[in-house]
Amino acid sequence: MTITRRNILKVGAAAAALPLLGTKAFAQTEPLKVGFMLIGTVNDNGWNFGHATGAKYMKDQLGDAVAEPTVVENVPEGPDCERVLRELAQSGHKLIFAASFGYGDYVIKVAQQFPDVKFEHATGYQRSDNVATYNARFHEGRAVCGTIAGHLSKTGKAGYIGSFPIPEVVMGINAFTLAARKVNPDFTMTPVYISTWNDPAKEADTARAMIDQGIDVIAQHTDGPAALQVAEERGIVGGFGQGADMSAFAPNAQLTSIIDNWGPHYVEAAQAVIDGSWTSGDRWPGLKEGEVQIGPYGPKVTDEVKAAAEAIKQGQIDGTFNIFTGPINDHTGAERVPAGVTLTDAELLSMDWYVEGVNPPA
Structure with missing residues (x-):
């Protein structure tokens, strides 16, 4: 409707x-x-x-x-x-x-x-x-998506349609870029903020402008499938569903999707209110807990790339891999995270800088 x-x-x-x-x-x-x-x-x-x-x-x-x-x-x-x-x-x-x-x-x-x-x-x-x-550790899903992009992009250029430059969005941009550059060290990311969570016309226009500039993979932190539909129409490598499986709108262009699985938390919270055991706090689960899920891989994702993506997913589930473990440089080339050091949750939740490979918005 x-x-x-x-x-x-x-x-x-x-x-x-x-x-x-x-x-x-x-x-x-x-x-x-x-x-x-x-x-x-x-x-x-x-x-x-x-x-x-x-x-x-x-x-x-x-x-x-x-x-x-x-x-x-x-x-x-x-x-x-x-x-x-x-x-x-x-x-x-x-x-x-x-x-x-x-x-x-x-x-x-x-x-x-x-x-x-x-x-x-x-x-x-x-x-x-x-x-x-x-919240959910969406950035863990971005690392999987970035791995796929690093393997499949022909131009080595990705675009990221963001809502607002808040830490949650910046964190996703950085996770995606770090993962892609582990595959292709020359990979670059260009984010564009559209100052809204859901505006199909803006999302579509931004996707078209990105493609015109040589970008062949588009990620997003906005709510709808408009950018993916443009990717499908223009025949670029593709993009990623956000929040849900969007393959119905872009059966060839969706490479995979980050699926938000809020249901179990809503059951838990409601039951706690009913039982009288609800307490205030913060929760931030991810792939391990199943609150962040990776959707089916699209037809352009080869078996080799699937295996690479699954390795990154599983590493984050079992704790053997963290995309924010150094060494990490910022977009100016300055070291931000020394080798072997992993950013804390507090540092992630206040992230206001871009990693190497990101072309910051003007």
Whole structure:
């Protein structure tokens, strides 16, 4: 379906407006009401689709212990999300997931007003007694994708369509580039930030401009398949699905995809609220835990390249490989990470510099 404004959906049911139940008491014998606030639509076939799929998985696993999840789509990162969070809390939702980085300040503000409601902020960093954060080690998947790109790119030039230059995105650019340069030391990466998470027209125009400049592999940290569709149309080597398998849109151009598997966390968090054992904290699992998954390889990925990609994937699962172990130089050639040293999580989560091989945006 085409959605032109924010909709409020019940997963598995018809669209419905949020009921405002005021201060109605919540009894533990009632099904837990869980809300999800998304920046895009559930049919974006990427980031938001992944969270909606996770919400459905939670309901399937917990059955009558939870009500049909409420999913609010197309909520921008701004004052409107504060209103949506407040309406969810006022209408009896005792667990609310806010699934975009820019929601953070508003989550903290509303959570102070509803201390009996648990909030979880995806990709965030601010926490309180009733606000937790959760994320996934997407950069581990980028290392697998970069390995494939290093093997298959004919020009040795890749482009990266980014949303905003936040550490999560910079980290992905760097992981991809480091992995590709382990295969081809001359490999270069050109990132372009489009200042939005989901704008198909911008993503497509950026992909076309990249291809016109000799780039034959495109990665992305935006939500939809538009860039992959351009890659398919233009016949370049290809690109990578983001958040979900996008091969239906680019059966020849998708080389593989990074799939976000949020469902198990949503089950765990909801069960903890039901049990009364929920506590605030931060979680950041990856390939090892199955929260980050690598999708099927496309037809252009040879058996040799599959084996190389699988080796990088498995090394990150068993702990024998970390893409951020030195020596690592930055884009100016200065050493940033000495040989044998691995960046800490804190250093990754504050990353604001580019590795050698990246052509920084002006």
